[in-house]
Amino acid sequence: MSRYRYGAYHDGPDPLAPPYDVRSALDAMGDSVLEGTDPAEALRELLRRGLPDSPRGRGLDDLLRQVRNRRRDLRGQGRLDGTLEQARALLDKAIGQERAALFPDPDDEARLREAELDTLPADTAQAITRLRDYDWRSPDARATFEELKHLLRRDVLDSQFRGMKQALEQQDPAAMQRVKDMMAELNEMLEKDARGEHTEEDFERFMGKYGDLFPDAPRTLEELVDSLARRAAAMNRLLASLTPEQRAELAGLMAQALEDAGLAMEMSRLSDALRARRPDLDWGGSERMTGDDPLGMGDATTALEELADLAELEAALRQDYPGARMDDIDEEAVRRALGRRAVDDLAELRRIEAELERQGYLRRRSGSLELTAKAVRRLGETALRRVFSQLEAARRGDHDQDGAGQAGELTGASREWRFGDEQPLDVVRTLGNAVRRSGAHRPVRLHAGDFEVLETERRSAAAVCLLVDLSYSMVLRGTWGVAKQTALALHSLVTTKYPQDAIQIIGFSNYARVLQSTEMAGLDWDMVQGTNLHHALLIAGRHLDRHPDFEPIVLVVTDGEPTAHLRRDGRSVFDYPPSPETLVLTMAEVDKMTRRGATLNVFMLADDQRLVSFVEEVARRNGGRVLAPTPDRLGEYLVSDYLRARRRA
Known part of the structure; x- marks a missing residue:
């Protein structure tokens, strides 16, 4: 009989170990990116601070502080003569x-x-x-x-x-x-x-x-x-x-x-x-040197040699030069200057940077660092979890559910799989079909015709338009990052829990444009004049018209009244205070939304009298609602409103 001996695995990383969890690191980076920080700078900021929930939790700033303290102590050791x-x-x-x-x-x-x-x-x-x-x-x-x-x-x-x-x-x-x-x-x-x-x-x-x-x-x-x-x-x-x-x-x-x-x-x-x-x-x-004790030539040289090493180490730890990488930091220099614990802290920080790239959350392109689509999806999921935690605390709205994303509740029946089906497979019936087709005592091979899927109750679909103000005033009022986070949360909710819905995110300043979810995280504000809600409603109307059988849901997030409109030649016209033509054209698009059966719910992030008057007129003509959440509760209000509309659908 063969005999086997078992022992510790020494041929590299444990192949059965779970992947290194960098999701909290990405979430911490995401908060900075959503506020408008460049991904590379957000990563540097994360590495400087360290992860608060890490067992060690020490970042480059802590190592820098130790280096500077060591330099000060060395200078105070004595005189050079x-x-x-x-x-x-x-x-x-x-x-x-x-x-x-x-x-x-x-x-x-x-x-x-x-x-x-x-x-x-x-x-x-x-x-x-x-x-x-x-x-x-x-x-x-x-x-x-x-x-x-x-x-x-x-x-x-x-x-x-x-x-x-x-x-x-x-x-x-x-x-x-x-x-x-x-x-x-x-x-x-x-x-x-x-x-x-x-x-x-x-x-x-x-x-x-x-x-x-x-x-x-x-x-x-x-x-x-x-x-x-x-x-x-x-x-x-x-x-x-x-x-x-x-x-x-x-x-x-x-x-x-x-x-x-x-x-x-x-x-x-x-x-x-x-x-x-x-x-x-x-x-x-x-x-x-600032000390009082005289140092021998050898000791003085050692002190100056260590001071030079610490100066180089400090420059590397600052990571403030173009193309800076954690690999630039000399591990042996850290060990000599700060000891073994600091080397372990450095290894933890290096692993964060390396794993973010290896696991596909970050990529380097033309020397710059970018968030991938996978990272943006993760930021949307995190934003959604935060929203649901607020809803749960307030005891209202829906709750996060594992396995969300099906098109309805299971009925217990199954049917033959058709191309494009997203329902879960009925594994038992699928294998039974393959066994009956192949015959007894023969290898079971699955063919396309064997597959069956579990039937679900049919849900009505919704066409969702989220119109987000991109004007510079959103930055000045501190609502820019919250608005982007809310957009990602809603996109994540729709694509995971209600995949049959069609969502379109539209950003507007002097012009309006459709925004992909992958560009939302790194999206910068527009340093231009104009809040062109007219153009945004035009684009939203085309999205609703492409889905005539869907329940229309239109959500508007803004902190200012319309100050621009689109002319027939496609050029944007800005006026402040708003010109009568801007208001007339914008209200005309509101009326079109009303005829489509679409209710406009406006989330107002400022209390300017002109804005209040405008949105009240929109609500009167359209029948929608006006909500004035604080920035920290915008996600809670907007997601609750979407879920309320879905329950009616």
């Missing part, structure tokens, strides 16, 4: 110890030595150069001076190679010789790479010998170059951040230390190679 201060202190100590040894000696040689010490230059580097060959009388002074030189060697090398200060903690000539050998081999490897002769084996052999001198453990030559170049650039910025006097003094100390260690030439070769390979780094900037 710590090595200078330490060098001066050790030099003064050595000179003091030497004077103490010379003072009791009455010999003229002691006085000459004292005179030589009196004439030492104030510049620490020059003073050290003068004392290089000085024959110290005091053993303590000689030891202090050697300590000074060792400090400078360690600090200078630590400013180039992170962790070198610890490696050279003991004054071991063999350790210093190993550093010399490492630098020589490193320069040779870089020159070999520049000639195209470098191999991976060369790098592995180099790291095998000197890997302990590189605590960040680079995996390739490029990683090693990047690490060294960033640190070298930080050292240059350290010098640029000092006063001219301090800069000259520290540069002299560094040159003195490298010359004493026999590394001046190798360091110069390395510096030139790194600058040539990474000219994109900031080699000449400066940074202001």
